[in-house]
Amino acid sequence: MSMACQKCQQQLPLPAQSKLFRCHCGNLIPLGNSDRSLPVQEHGRFSSKMRRFRDKIRINSSRTNSLSHSPSTSPRLSLIFTKPPPSGKRALLCGVSYKNEKSRLRGTLHDVNGMRTLLVQKFSFSEESILILAEEAAYKSPTRRNILEAFKWLMTDLKSGDSLVFYFSGHGLRQPDFIEDELDGFDETICPLDFRTEGMILDNAINDILVKPLTPGVTLHAIIDSCHSGTTLDLPWVYNRDRKSWDDNxxxxxxxxxxxxxxxxGFSACRDNQLAADTSAFSPEKMMMGAMTYTFIKALSENANITYQELLDYMHNEIEKVNKARCPLLKVFQRKIDQEPVLSSSEKFDTNTKFKL
Known part of the structure; x- marks a missing residue:
């Protein structure tokens, strides 16, 4: 097995029983048991500009490792989140625009505002029960540290009957997995605002912090609108829409x-090997939003008694409608929205069950 040096790009053999390897160019490469500092395979919420700085991305392995397997190592909650979260319903909404990056996304704030309105108007969440991280003056910044601390806010003092929501709109990446933790050989990640310097948040950490602590009677719905997001929660079961059955993950x-x-x-924008669109194709006002977020909100707004199956089908069908409606003369210039929303779960269940938060 080999890997590429991030500095000189030369293919190098992976030495056995070694935690640190020095390339001939002088670059030190950590080779710990997980989350190695390796080149990223592909990039998040679709943007051609993301490819231009692929080799500039550096994964901070030490910070990533600290949260890959044990939720107890998450950072101490800072003063900005010391107000206890309300019991019952609460939600964490993260929208990352990467304003100062070439890979800027223009729909994430609209995504977050749309999700907030949906939770308040359709599912009776109070304003106090919703914590928003976004790159606006009214909110705390969606940095890696703040997102991890907000995770802790969301998971504090769980009680039976609690309904939790985690929403993320931003870039998603993937990196090679070397601990046989992934069926496809890749770890999926979400990218905080400062991911280039502070590192990404891996699916292992998200599962450890948001999934494993869920006690009887507590429910979490995670909606992830980013690329490579199909198994961002690392849940054991992924729904196969074609066969109407559950695949073992x-x-x-x-x-x-x-x-x-x-x-x-988990509702995800696309499969692990797909890209998700930031687009105005769905909005009559030509407002930029994530394709998955727009169709998710629209489905729940129009159908009070929608089931999990109907919600998944609705998103698929709306994306297909937009693709079919593309102008034949402009298809060569218009990128097809090639994403298939994914439903995953901690246990198999009847998808004809009514969706509720």
């Missing part, structure tokens, strides 16, 4: 990726 290592008795549901 448990890792080859047989590591437990389930809850502590609660339930976790």
């Amino acid at each position: 448990r890792p080859p290592s047989r590591t437990n990726k389930g809850t502590s008795g609660g339930r976790a549901f």
Whole structure:
């Protein structure tokens, strides 16, 4: 097995039983048991500009490792989140625009505002029960540290009957997995605002912090609008829409990726090997939004008694409608929205069950 040096790009053999390797160019490469500092395979919420700085991305392995397997190592909650979260319903909404990056996204703030309105008007969430991280003066910044601390806010003092929501709109990446924790050989990630300097947040960490602590009677719905997001929560079961059945997503290592008795549901923008669109194609006002977020909100706004199956089908069908409606003369210039929303779960269930938060 080999890997590429991030500095000189030369292919290097992976030495056995070594945690640090020095390339001939002088670059030190950490080779720990997980989350190695390797080149990223592909890039997040679709933007051709993301490819231009692929080799500039540096994964901070030490910071990533500290949260890959144990939620107890998450940073101490800072003063900005010391107000106790309300019991019952609460939500964490993260929108990352990367304003100062070439890979800037223009729809994430609209995404967050749309999700907030949906939760308040359709699902009776109070304003006080919603914590928003975004690059606006009214909110705290969606840095890596703030997102991890907000995770802790969301998961504090869980009680039976609690309904939790985690929403993320931003870039998603993937990196090679070397601990046999992934069926496809890649770890999926979300990218905080400062991911180039502070590192990404891996699916292992998200599962450890948001999924495993869920106790009986507690439910989490995670909505992830980013590229490579199909299994961002590392949930054991992924719904196969074609066969109307559940695919086993448990890792080859047989590591437990389930809850502590609660339930976790994941709605993702696309499969792990796909890109997600930031587009105005769905909005009559030509407002930029994530394709998945727009169709998710629209489905729930129009259908009070929609089921999980109907919600997934609705998103698929709306994306297909937009693709079919593209002008034949402009298809060569218009990128097809090639993404398939994914439903995953901590346990198999009847998808004809009514969706509720």
